[in-house]
Amino acid sequence: MKDNLLVMKDLQNKLPNLSILLSEPLSKHTFIKTGGNGDIFIKPKDIHELQTIVKYVHTNEIPLTVLGKGTNVIIKDTGIRGVIVSLEKFNHISVNGREIHSGSGANIIDVSRTALSFGLTGLEFACGIPGTVGGALIMNAGAYGGEISEVLISSTIINGSGEIITLREGEFQFGYRNSVFAKENYIIVDAVFRLEEGDPEAIKAKMDENTFLRESKQPLEYPSCGSVFKRPPNYFAGKLIQDSGLQGTRIGGAEVSTKHAGFIVNVDNATSSDYLKLIKHVQKTVKEKFGVDLETEVKIIGDE
Template sequence: MMQYEKIIKQINKVTSKENIKINELMENHTSFKVGGPADVLVTPENAMEVQSIIKICKENKVDYYLIGKGSNLLVRDGGIRGVVIKLCKLNKIEVEGNKITAQSGASLYDVTMVALDKGLKGVEFANGIPGSIGGAAAMNAGAYNGEMCMVLESTLVIDNNGELLTLTKDELELSYRSSAILKHGYTVISVTLALEPGDRAVIKARMDDLWKKRNDKQPLEYPSAGSTFKRPEGHYASVLIQDCNLKGTSVGDAQVSEKHSGFIINKKNASAKDILDLISLVQQQVEEKYGVQLSTEVKIWGEDLLLAKEA
């Protein structure tokens, strides 16, 4: 950790010591419940602190990584070299008329519950998506015929010059699991949604219906990162995987869910390597049988354990 002493001291000047952790296991910060240690993990409390920490990392030529809830992330067993900036403390939600502005670390669940409380409709689809609104905006998250692009009005980001920049819906270039945020490596600070007035009872009924569908069809009782693979053009990943008779296939404690073949789950004590090996096996067999290349929807960060030891 000697190489990080200087940067830790600099970060401690812009945020409190309690917000800085050394050699923090990423299994404690991802929904997969796997992942080795991050050299440094910091939880800033406001946009100014985020700007300052990113600037410090850039000036010291240290890699940095932004996470929200860690619900779409697989960290390798060797962990992450550099600084992980976790935005969980940026979680304020404000309502003005038909618009909700939420800081990037606010959970989608909390945002949808605020919408329900205020009688605003349009974001029901996101009620059961287990992530932060910042990540959802960046990847244009969606489910059950709804996507963030349907309700997003604008996003406040930190650009590559370290400046705050407001992107309109058109400037966000939202497409399937992609956006200008991802393309340019921007950092989301807050998101503004434009919703419509609705009947609370109808909104709640829609949320309850979608929650039941999720609970019935998805392996919510196990750690996972949601849908493991992107939807290939003209196909459904889960159907291809099921048709390859891969449902229930395991590598170590990683398993293709028997409940929903689009999910790879951590049955008990899976390692990141178990999950990665299972992902590779699924990709190989689907391509061999159908000629379709499956791309992961989950982000994969960090180093393998052996490489970390050799270093």
């Protein structure tokens, strides 16, 4: 692989105004405040810059990692090699009739609030999901009876070789916490949601209810990566962990939440290694007690 300084110079020659950071601490870009350094950290401001970066790394066989807000991710303490792209500048939100157009880096919470302000119903479930639109599409995010799959009608993506493609209904391959975006490692540029006209007071009441449920049940007072495990068939991950007596179990600064067993919280300067060791301990214990394999929902990335 090319030297990091040479990669930076190549990209700056192609894109003189591009923001590039070398050896960036990725703990600054994750909700759990852990993770090592990223070799080359870039924040493209538009689709032209993003496409140019993707084509360059593809041609030069440089590893590429895309980050949103880092809400559902654990980056290993060894960090990430190659190029890391943050899509936080892709944060536009606009409304056209019953459709909301959003950049992949926009907060899905902000999109749901925009829907409320225009009297559009269908995104109330997303009012408490802390991630970006891109992350919500990748994971087919859902809560309180709603899912992204119910409202998404199109999305612009860039594939691994740098081609810009628009996907439409019927092409998303949505499943439980899965999608074509995840399967193909597409880079999501934007999304279009189709909603229905509704009563603003009823929409707000539903959002207030969902917010209350979230705040009363989830350990929002500590950094966390959200629900750590997927829901196993016929079970609830949190209930299995709770019934295994694991709440309050701590490794280093990472702890199985005493408020919601499905969360692992950073209570005392945890490292990613603390998190990963605790995840393995939880999986092993639940398997021994109930014979159930817990699969991680959180995305674990980084150099071995």
